[in-house]
Amino acid sequence: MQFLARQDFPKLLESLIIAGYQCIAPQIREGAIVYDKLQSVTQLPQGYRDNQRPAHYQLEKNEDVLYFGWAVGVQALKPLTFAPRESLWTAKRDANGKLTFIETHPEIPPTAVIGVRACDLAALHLQDQHFAYNSYSDTYYNARRRQLFLISVDCAFPASTCFCASTGDGPSAQTGFDIALTEFPEGFLVRSKSSRAEAILATLPLTEVSETQQQAALAQNQQAIEKQTRQLPSRNLKAAFFANLEHERWQDIATRCLACGNCTSVCPTCFCHSESAEPTLDGSSNTQYRQWDSCFTLGHSYMHSFVLRDNILLRYRQWLTHKLGSWHDQYGRSGCVGCGRCLTWCPVGIDITVEAQAICGESL
Ligand code: SF4
Ligand code: SF4
Numbered sequence: 060m061q062f063l064a065r066q067d068f069p070k071l072l073e074s075l076i077i078a079g080y081q082c083i084a085p086q087i088r089e090g091a092i093v094y095d096k097l098q099s100v101t102q103l104p105q106g107y108r109d110n111q112r113p114a115h116y117q118l119e120k121n122e123d124v125l126y127f128g129w130a131v132g133v134q135a136l137k138p139l140t141f142a143p144r145e146s147l148w149t150a151k152r153d154a155n156g157k158l159t160f161i162e163t164h165p166e167i168p169p170t171a172v173i174g175v176r177a178c179d180l181a182a183l184h185l186q187d188q189h190f191a192y193n194s195y196s197d198t199y200y201n202a203r204r205r206q207l208f209l210i211s212v213d214c215a216f217p218a219s220t221c222f223c224a225s226t227g228d229g230p231s232a233q234t235g236f237d238i239a240l241t242e243f244p245e246g247f248l249v250r251s252k253s254s255r256a257e258a259i260l261a262t263l264p265l266t267e268v269s270e271t272q273q274q275a276a277l278a279q280n281q282q283a284i285e286k287q288t289r290q291l292p293s294r295n296l297k298a299a300f301f302a303n304l305e306h307e308r309w310q311d312i313a314t315r316c317l318a319c320g321n322c323t324s325v326c327p328t329c330f331c332h333s334e335s336a337e338p339t340l341d342g343s344s345n346t347q348y349r350q351w352d353s354c355f356t357l358g359h360s361y362m363h364s365f366v367l368r369d370n371i372l373l374r375y376r377q378w379l380t381h382k383l384g385s386w387h388d389q390y391g392r393s394g395c396v397g398c399g400r401c402l403t404w405c406p407v408g409i410d411i412t413v414e415a416q417a418i419c420g421e422s423l
Contacts, residue, residue, distance in 0.1 A: 061265035062272060064246040065124065069100050071210075072173075074262040080171035080208055083139065085132050090118060092132035094139065097173065104129060111218035111399065113408030127174055127242050130218035131398050135179035135327030136172065140186060140203045144350040147199070147334070151344045165199055171208040175236065177229035178221075180211060181396040182327030184235055188390050189330050199349070208255065211236040215279050217286050220399030222412060225290035228396040230283040241276045248276050289412045293393055297384035299419035304376070308417045313372035315407050320353035322401035322409075323378065328394045333358060354378050383415060 063071065075082050084097040087104050097103070109129040110117045118129070146163045153159070190200035214221070214230035223229030232239045237256040241248040248268055251260055323329040333352040338345040352359055355374050360367035368374045386394035395411065402410050 060268045060273065061249045061260070062246055062268045063240075063249050063263055063265055065244070067264050068126075068247065070263055071259070072097065072100055074259050075171045075173075075208070077262075078169075078259060080169045082171045082173060084173040085127070085129075087118065091116060092118070092129060093134060094132065094136075094172065094174075100126065103127075103174075108216060109218055111220045111403045113220065113402045113410050114405055115408075116403050124244050125215075125242055127212040127214075127240075128216050130214060130216060130221055131176055131178065131400060133325060133400070133404070135398065135400075136175065136183050136207075136209075137186065137327050137329075139170070139172065139207070140183070140200055141190065141330060141332075141351075142199065142203070142349075144348060145199060147347045147349050149344055149346045152342070163199075165202040167203050167206045169206050169208065170203075171210060173210045173212075175209050175211045175232075176214050176223075176398070177211060177232040178214075178223040178226075178396040178398040179327060180209065180232055180235035181223075181226075181228035182398070183209075185328045185390060185392075185394065185396070186330060209236045210238045210240065212240045212242055213276075213280060213283075215242065215283050217283055218399060218403070219288065220402040221287050221397060222289040222291055222399060223397035224284040224287045226293045226393065226395055226397040230287075231280045241279065243272075243275065243279075248272060289399070289410075291383070291393075291395060291397060291412050291415060295384075295387040296393070296415065296419055297380075297387055300380045300384040303418050304380075306418050308414065309372050309376050312375050312409065312414060313370065315409060316355075316371050316375050317407060318355040318371045318374055319406060320355040321404045321406065322411075323353040323355060324351065325400040325404045326382075327398060327400070328382075328396060329353070331359065354381070379411070379414065379418075382411075 072082060082097040083094050085092045085104055086095045086102050092104055103126040105126050106121050106123050107129050108119050108121060110119055148160055148162045151159045190197040191204060211232035213232060217230055237253045239250040251257055331352045331354060332349050335348050336345055337348060354377050357366050368377055382394040
């Protein structure tokens with residue numbers, strides 16, 4: 060572990076750019092924190108907190124110098140690896156009727172993402188399990204994933220919606236990063252996990268970390284854990300959910316849920332998608348697109364002229380029993396990393412921790 064003084068933080072950005080990375084980092088857009096291309100550290104959301112609660116998000120300015128003194132932005136890393144919409148291939152027909160298929164190959168430059176949260180790294184690992192670490196490895200996901208250089212920053216100010224401590228995924232990053240930072244007003248504690256990270260750090264004026272600074276980092280992490288008031292167990296809830304498929308709470312949720320799909324859009328682990336064919340009007344070509352889908356849409360469960368989940372109760376139940384239950388069979392753990400985004404961005408404030416408690420009751 061080493062120390063980077065605050066006045067030298069811009070040198071990290073300079074080193075990344077010189078090394079050939081495009082840099083992506085949190086910035087404020089339309090009143091919310093999102094990832095976008097970064098040219099200067101002055102674009103970072105310095106001195107901001109995010110006030111989040113179910114169905115509520117508001118940035119508040121304060122006087123501190125922290126760049127990363129907020130909890131989580133609207134999206135995690137998902138849009139950077141699993142594109143919201145992209146073309147997969149195009150078929151062209153020539154004048155003789157001969158068809159040619161052209162596969163789309165995403166061309167992504169080396170990309171350094173600064174300000175990644177521990178919960179986002181955990182979600183990325185789950186996305187890797189789904190898209191990359193299996194026998195049907197996804198070309199499009201991998202093209203983006205292998206270009207990522209990840210710089211995490213430990214979360215010191217969780218929002219009221221956060222519960223990553225209870226799922227074991229935060230607030231401090233333990234794995235999955237190239238460089239991990241712990242931010243203090245005077246600068247950053249720096250850890251590295253890769254040889255390419257070492258190459259970047261070798262260009263920076265790093266100094267030794269004192270015992271006091273190490274203790275301060277531990278204390279900051281402990282305080283961030285204690286600030287979290289919501290919780291969800293990381294253990295397997297599958298049996299509890301499947302024993303309660305007819306629980307009256309499902310109907311209660313169905314009267315509140317709008318089936319808007321916001322929760323699945325912002326969830327960093329949701330991976331469902333649909334495909335659509337878009338032919339040109341003259342019939343000379345057709346492009347196949349893939350876009351994010353949601354288990355809350357009617358089309359998601361359309362099969363052979365039937366919609367299997369034709370009401371909101373069935374769709375919400377599908378989401379929750381998969382996310383917290385049967386996900387264990389597929390990926391060896393729950394599909395929730397405790398980021399709290401689905402609470403914040405649900406327009407009616409449905410809270411996954413409250414609903415899980417209501418349905419699984421004492422089993423929690
Ligand atoms: S289910 Fe909600 S809290 Fe859990 S990872 Fe998805 S968005 Fe975050
Ligand atoms: S739970 Fe909330 S965000 Fe999700 S579909 Fe229902 S209303 Fe939309």
